[in-house]
Amino acid sequence: MQVDKRKIEEAVRMILEAVGENPDREGLLDTPARVGRMYEEIFSGLHEDPKKHFATIFSEDHEELVLVKDIPFFSTCEHHLVPFFGKVHVGYIPQGGRVTGLSKLARAVEAVVKRPQLQERITSTVADSIVETLEPHGVIVVVEAEHMCMTMRGVKKPGSKTITSAVRGIFTNDDAARAEALSLIQMK
Ligand SMILES: Nc1nc2c(ncn2[C@@H]2O[C@H](COP(=O)(O)OP(=O)(O)OP(=O)(O)O)[C@@H](O)[C@H]2O)c(=O)[nH]1
Ligand SMILES: [Zn+2]
Numbered sequence: 001m002q003v004d005k006r007k008i009e010e011a012v013r014m015i016l017e018a019v020g021e022n023p024d025r026e027g028l029l030d031t032p033a034r035v036g037r038m039y040e041e042i043f044s045g046l047h048e049d050p051k052k053h054f055a056t057i058f059s060e061d062h063e064e065l066v067l068v069k070d071i072p073f074f075s076t077c078e079h080h081l082v083p084f085f086g087k088v089h090v091g092y093i094p095q096g097g098r099v100t101g102l103s104k105l106a107r108a109v110e111a112v113v114k115r116p117q118l119q120e121r122i123t124s125t126v127a128d129s130i131v132e133t134l135e136p137h138g139v140i141v142v143v144e145a146e147h148m149c150m151t152m153r154g155v156k157k158p159g160s161k162t163i164t165s166a167v168r169g170i171f172t173n174d175d176a177a178r179a180e181a182l183s184l185i186q187m188k
Contacts, residue, residue: 002047005036012036042076045114050125053104053111054133060099063137065177067091068105069185077149078116086145086161088113088122089185092130093137093170093177100134119145119164127166138169140181 009032016023016031023032069089077084090105112125127141142165151158171178 003036003040003043005033005040008036008039009033042074042114043116045111048111048114050108050111050129051133053107054100054130056101056104057134058099058101059097060094061097062094062099065091065093065181065184066099066102067181067184068102071106071109073109073113073122073143073145075113075117075119075122075145076115077147078118080149080153081116082148082152084117084119084145084147084149086143088126089140089142090126090130091140091181091185092134095135095137098134098136105130119143119147119162123164123166127168131168136169138171138174138177139167140171140178141166142182142185 012032012035013023016028021028023029067089068091069087071088071090072085073088074083074085076082088109090109108129109122109126112122112129123141123143127139130136130139142163144161144163146159146161150156150160167178171181
């Protein structure tokens, strides 16, 4: 099922009433519909398989690291439905000449982050999508993010960063390969 915007509109109206607002005042009249359109956009990844982006495979004899770093992202914390955002770094070592388009790595990230999410799940889903499609020697994904649920509310720790990583294949046991990828990710 695609996004039911009418249902979101009803729910937003109810939330506005519940917090003590008047959903019929001028400034709020279009808000339920706007929020419906916004949720359709920021949760569009629920209807998209990130793996579909790896259908584009070039045959290229390169069995060394390919790293796309600093891919910016915005996601939505599934616990509080507030944003968390930061950067994703995706590296893989192709095998058997299976190389994908660089933009496809960023497209797969977009499909994964546009859902109610956990940072850990973003990290592992991106890694596993690459493993299952390109069957590379190895994959490394690092995500660094700031969670609004930790800054604007609750424990209120603005500036704190959460870093998660997922390594697959050769990166799990080859210290030199992992060190190379991590140093390139950290390089400014
Ligand atoms: N592991 C993980 N935790 C997250 C993520 N996003 C938010 N959280 C945490 O989810 C937890 C939810 O905890 P609860 O105790 O159920 O909710 P809460 O009472 O609102 O928690 P506080 O934020 O501590 O006020 C919090 O500790 C959040 O920091 C994430 O991506 N990964
Ligand atoms: Zn949260």
